[in-house]
Amino acid sequence: MKHELVALMPMRHSSERVPGKNYRAFGDGRPLYQHVLDVLLACKAIEKVVIDTDSPIIAEQCAESYPSVVLIDRPPHLVDGTTPMNEVLLHDMDQVPSRFYLQTHSTNPLITAATIDSAVETFLKNYPNYDSLFSVTAHQTRLWDQLCRPINHNANILLRTQDLPPLYEENSCLYIFGDDTLRESRNRLGRRPYMFEMSPWEAVDIDEEINFRIAEVVYRERAEGRLKP
Template sequence: MAHPALDIVALAPMRHQSERAPGKNYRDFGGLPLYHHIVRALLACGRIRKIVIDTDSPRIRDDAARHFPDVVCIERPAELCGGEVPMNRILLHDVELFPADYYLQTHSTNPLLTPETIARAVDAFAAALPEHDSLFSVTAMQTRLWDAAGRPLNHDPQVLLRTQDLPPVYEENSNLYLFSAASLKRHGNRIGERPLLFPVPPQEAMDIDEEFDFQLAELVYRAKKLQKDAS
């Protein structure tokens, strides 16, 4: 069921090639192609009217047609292909094709993100309107950070608080974004002027960029599956 207050289309861009982890979007991850995990989470979250996969991959389009007949797959235009194309340009193209009140953008490289967390993000955004014009997910960090010149960023070395007592700082983790077409077009960015930061539990927030990320995320996935099967 879609969210009763918000009309939301989910956008899931997926490239065929990946330089740092070849073929990652359709590689086996826990017994399924990697991208299946985020599509299943979006289908199960109960907050999305339509899911759109934007891809240059014939393999993903063919596989999605077999396994996810209710998901729309579109072929990415040639001028938007390539790793150097900014994601915001791709999103600007996609929102023109699928009108909606709001868009939720995520990635196939977030296989640990759960339907419950996606639903909580949408509900938090709906409750925060109109004070906030967008949402992006973050991972809270409580650790001592330094800049390249050796200057402390978030702590006083003379005080040396315990790390759990440090004020949190937040890493943009690329798990999910919520925005309107108007905000995207106005700023040329999926993050608007007044974004709501939405913390995602670290055990869900892993984003697969490199081969090591893939291996580590799969270990976490299998451990969670074993724990669930044993309960």
């Protein structure tokens, strides 16, 4: 059966900069990946959630606690950390056919179901004028390149940072694309991608230990009702 929208969340067992981060306890004590998994399962437009992993820990926990989730054993030739994510996604798409796919990471634990639902709605409303969508975070600050050249401002005109034209960071939280988009271009981003702006409060991506610690602070303050983004 071919689905309309499938969510893909690939996870490796090992991680170099934050060891074991995908299944490390986060916030309320649940493993990090379960925070995003629970959000995906709460999204109304997602028909099926797929986890691709080489982790026996994650596979065992999911099989026990999330029977509706499709588990894919990542083959050895795709396990290396240098393997392009697009190759992993192509493998997963062959296992679970769908018209559209949403891909996220377990390392975005602050993202909400409301934001994902909004991204899906935005994508479907604008498709096919925009053939893919990716989430971004806006930045208004003075940026320079490695040769000390201003990137987004005139150094001789000292504008307030809030008056600078924003630049957008691809924050790795969300990608939505069609089956044909990735197969034809071998890229999640098509020829006409839509930039979906997210709140920076939700866009923390855990790459380093400092990201983990900051995300936990935000998570706990939000859970206690002390944070009103």
